[in-house]
Amino acid sequence: MPNLSRCWIALAAVLCLGALAPEARAQGKLVVGNAGGSSADAERKVFYGPFATANKITIQEESFNQELAKIRSQVETGNLIWDMVSTTAINVATGCEEGLLEKIDWSKYFDTKVFRDVGGVSECGVPYLFVSGGLAYDGNRIKDNAPKTWADFWNVTKWPGKRGLLYRAEQTFEVALMADGVPPAKAMEVLSAPGGVDRALKKLEELKPHVHWWKNGAESINLLSTGEVAMAYAWNGRVASANKTNNLNLKMELGAGHVSGCQYWAIMKGSKNKDLAIKLIQYAVTAQHQADFVRVISYGPANRDAYALLNDQEKATLPGQHLDKASLQLGKLYLGFWLANGDSLLQRFVKFAAQ
Amino acid sequence: MLALVAPSVLFIALFFVAPLGLFLYRSIDNFEVPGWLPRTTDALSAWSGEGLPDEAAFRAVAEDLAALNGTTALPLLGRRLNHNIPGFRGLITGTGSRVDPARPGRMREQLLALDARWGEPVYWQTIRRERHRLTAFYLLTALDLRYAPGGGIELASGESAIFLGLLGRTLGISLVVTVLCVLLGFPLAVTMAGASPARANLLLVLVLIPFWTSLLVRSTAWVILLQNQGVVNQLLIGLGLTTRPIPLIFNRVGLYIAMVHVLLPFMVLPLYSVLKSIPPELMRAAASLGAAPGTAFLRVYVPQALPGMVAGASLVFVLALGYYVTPALVGGPGDQMIGYFIAYFTNTAVNWGMASALGTLLLLVVALIYLALGRVVGLDRLAVR
Numbered sequence: 001m002p003n004l005s006r007c008w009i010a011l012a013a014v015l016c017l018g019a020l021a022p023e024a025r026a027q028g029k030l031v032v033g034n035a036g037g038s039s040a041d042a043e044r045k046v047f048y049g050p051f052a053t054a055n056k057i058t059i060q061e062e063s064f065n066q067e068l069a070k071i072r073s074q075v076e077t078g079n080l081i082w083d084m085v086s087t088t089a090i091n092v093a094t095g096c097e098e099g100l101l102e103k104i105d106w107s108k109y110f111d112t113k114v115f116r117d118v119g120g121v122s123e124c125g126v127p128y129l130f131v132s133g134g135l136a137y138d139g140n141r142i143k144d145n146a147p148k149t150w151a152d153f154w155n156v157t158k159w160p161g162k163r164g165l166l167y168r169a170e171q172t173f174e175v176a177l178m179a180d181g182v183p184p185a186k187a188m189e190v191l192s193a194p195g196g197v198d199r200a201l202k203k204l205e206e207l208k209p210h211v212h213w214w215k216n217g218a219e220s221i222n223l224l225s226t227g228e229v230a231m232a233y234a235w236n237g238r239v240a241s242a243n244k245t246n247n248l249n250l251k252m253e254l255g256a257g258h259v260s261g262c263q264y265w266a267i268m269k270g271s272k273n274k275d276l277a278i279k280l281i282q283y284a285v286t287a288q289h290q291a292d293f294v295r296v297i298s299y300g301p302a303n304r305d306a307y308a309l310l311n312d313q314e315k316a317t318l319p320g321q322h323l324d325k326a327s328l329q330l331g332k333l334y335l336g337f338w339l340a341n342g343d344s345l346l347q348r349f350v351k352f353a354a355q
Numbered sequence: 356m357l358a359l360v361a362p363s364v365l366f367i368a369l370f371f372v373a374p375l376g377l378f379l380y381r382s383i384d385n386f387e388v389p390g391w392l393p394r395t396t397d398a399l400s401a402w403s404g405e406g407l408p409d410e411a412a413f414r415a416v417a418e419d420l421a422a423l424n425g426t427t428a429l430p431l432l433g434r435r436l437n438h439n440i441p442g443f444r445g446l447i448t449g450t451g452s453r454v455d456p457a458r459p460g461r462m463r464e465q466l467l468a469l470d471a472r473w474g475e476p477v478y479w480q481t482i483r484r485e486r487h488r489l490t491a492f493y494l495l496t497a498l499d500l501r502y503a504p505g506g507g508i509e510l511a512s513g514e515s516a517i518f519l520g521l522l523g524r525t526l527g528i529s530l531v532v533t534v535l536c537v538l539l540g541f542p543l544a545v546t547m548a549g550a551s552p553a554r555a556n557l558l559l560v561l562v563l564i565p566f567w568t569s570l571l572v573r574s575t576a577w578v579i580l581l582q583n584q585g586v587v588n589q590l591l592i593g594l595g596l597t598t599r600p601i602p603l604i605f606n607r608v609g610l611y612i613a614m615v616h617v618l619l620p621f622m623v624l625p626l627y628s629v630l631k632s633i634p635p636e637l638m639r640a641a642a643s644l645g646a647a648p649g650t651a652f653l654r655v656y657v658p659q660a661l662p663g664m665v666a667g668a669s670l671v672f673v674l675a676l677g678y679y680v681t682p683a684l685v686g687g688p689g690d691q692m693i694g695y696f697i698a699y700f701t702n703t704a705v706n707w708g709m710a711s712a713l714g715t716l717l718l719l720v721v722a723l724i725y726l727a728l729g730r731v732v733g734l735d736r737l738a739v740r
Contacts, residue, residue: 067702067703068702068705069701069702069703070702094430097427097430097448098427098430098431099427167688213687213688215684226583226584227584228583228584336445339437339445340437340441340442340443340444340445341442342704343437343438343441343700343706344441344515346699347515347696348514348515350688350691351515351516351517351520353689354517354689355689
């Protein structure tokens with residue numbers, strides 16, 4: 001009998017603690033979906049950490065690799081696990097149209113003109129970093145006689161060795177057109193015009209025997225640093241990070257032409273923490289915090305005022321000087337083309353690469 | 356008796372049969388077009404399909420799209436029809452947001468002014484073909500077929516027709532991996548079954564430990580080992596067996612190595628459990644009756660091991676069919692398997708009709724293989740006694 005009553009007391013104690021615990025957890029919580037990796041580490045260090053401490057909330061990160069279906073299933077069932085996501089221009093446009101993301105008038109919260117160089121804010125998304133994909137090579141293996149254009153990238157006689165290219169139609173087609181002599185700013189125009197895709201595939205056919213297709217950012221760096229490829233298409237943030245952490249000497253020639261676009265924050269439709277999410281976005285897009293972010297991860301800032309706060313060394317791998325050589329991953333032409341043709345071109349590309 | 360099995364039957368029905376049925380239904384489900392274009396589908400059912408439809412159809416489309424304006428149904432309808440013709444999405448959303456059926460004048464002129472594509476018969480023919488509640492479009496595409504412009508069904512053009520090839524490749528790779536697993540797993544399982552308990556336990560643990568390591572970690576480890584500057588190639592070059600690195604990864608060889616490594620435990624464990632139950636006296640009895648060791652093995656041991664082999668092989672084969680992460684990590688561009696596209700259509704393209712059609716196709720093919728195998732081998736002989 002005494003043992004049994006002790007059991008009941010213990011049970012009651014546990015239940016009381018359990019009832020109290022929600023009180024302790026009642027402080028705000030924000031859930032962000034992002035792709036993890038070095039990007040998320042930088043975001044945590046510069047944005048989430050300080051913001052959470054200052055506002056006494058917790059910010060939880062979940063894995064999200066641009067699977068639109070995950071956003072769709074959460075919003076449609078009303079069972080939101082995430083409050084906001086870090087996503088691409090195409091997903092912002094689609095999600096906004098299909099009612100999956102909150103439509104917000106951002107000008108009420110901050111000056112939206114500072115984002116004009118990177119295409120501005122959208123109804124449903126705010127850009128917070130600007131990533132450039134371009135020609136990369138190992139500075140220790142190619143010392144003098146560095147490649148300067150995408151035609152050089154295609155030239156396997158003068159620079160023998162394999163080439164690394166992204167295993168995707170998007171970005172790779174634009175690069176192929178740039179190698180075929182199309183000015184970067186006109187690449188989307190030419191690609192979306194009749195015959196554009198055929199022209200890109202024909203140019204890729206020339207290089208295909210020497211191509212090593214990579215599927216994720218870390219692989220591209222690995223290929224370059226081990227010498228598996230002589231040159232590769234790679235993203236600038238990854239290259240700069242690798243140089244810093246692994247003491248490498250990878251170089252990028254953004255003047256050859258680069259494919260650049262923004263990563264956006266978007267708030268899931270129906271999120272109960274909408275105001276908190278907006279506050280986080282406000283915090284992260286200030287020039288100061290954008291500059292801090294660049295110092296950690298070396299992607300470009302979305303806020304152009306951040307450039308003034310950076311020194312020359314920090315600006316080295318940024319496309320700031322080469323914005324005129326960008327094929328921008330935004331705007332009606334880009335979005336319209338890839339929204340319409342994304343699936344069919346992926347099928348065509350996969351078949352092309354397999355042969 | 357019924358009361359005893361009822362919970363189990365209910366569980367299977369609820370969590371297996373029902374979701375599977377829903378999944379299969381998705382591959383023919385076409386609620387979007389008749390649901391969101393009711394007037395248009397009505398008007399087009401009377402149309403012959405030649406040239407362009409009459410003004411009534413134009414008005415019907417204008418009214419239907421205007422009714423969808425401002426709702427999420429408009430872009431979703433655009434997404435649905437974009438699967439049939441790339442670019443249809445822009446046509447639907449662009450027209451829906453601007454058309455005004457109340458404006459005087461012929462709807463035909465208004466629509467053509469908004470987007471010249473309304474003057475192309477192929478868009479109208481597509482809506483007409485997709486006007487029913489069920490559609491064959493996804494299944495046909497999964498088989499690389501399409502509707503011919505003049506009517507009937509034809510093989511889709513070369514550039515994007517990849518699914519049959521992918522299916523064939525997936526089956527081929529899975530078959531080779533299964534055979535390799537049988538060839539490697541059988542000797543291992545025989546050794547384990549015949550060893551002393553201590554040694555058998557050790558071998559079992561050695562088989563299980565990689566089994567418990569994450570798939571991604573193991574696949575990435577193979578990349579590091581087998582790449583051109585990797586450990587294996589450096590060893591081979593260092594030993595003087597080769598001067599140039601052998602391409603062992605990002606091709607079919609690397610894929611087989613990695614997949615066999617991952618799937619071998621699934622072969623060894625069922626096989627081991629069956630072999631363990633074979634009485635060793637039978638082999639001695641065979642020997643005492645005059646059988647050579649080889650004959651005893653083939654005619655006494657192997658037939659009893661057969662159910663275990665089939666169980667292990669089935670497991671390995673079905674698992675290998677569904678793999679897409681390993682081929683994506685260690686395979687080359689010519690080694691992608693069908694799971695890659697099922698995942699793409701499910702997650703990124705949100706084209707659940709296609710994802711479901713490809714899955715249905717895979718399911719049907721496997722079912723056919725098992726039926727054929729059952730006929731040939733005799734299902735009762737495969738039962739574990």
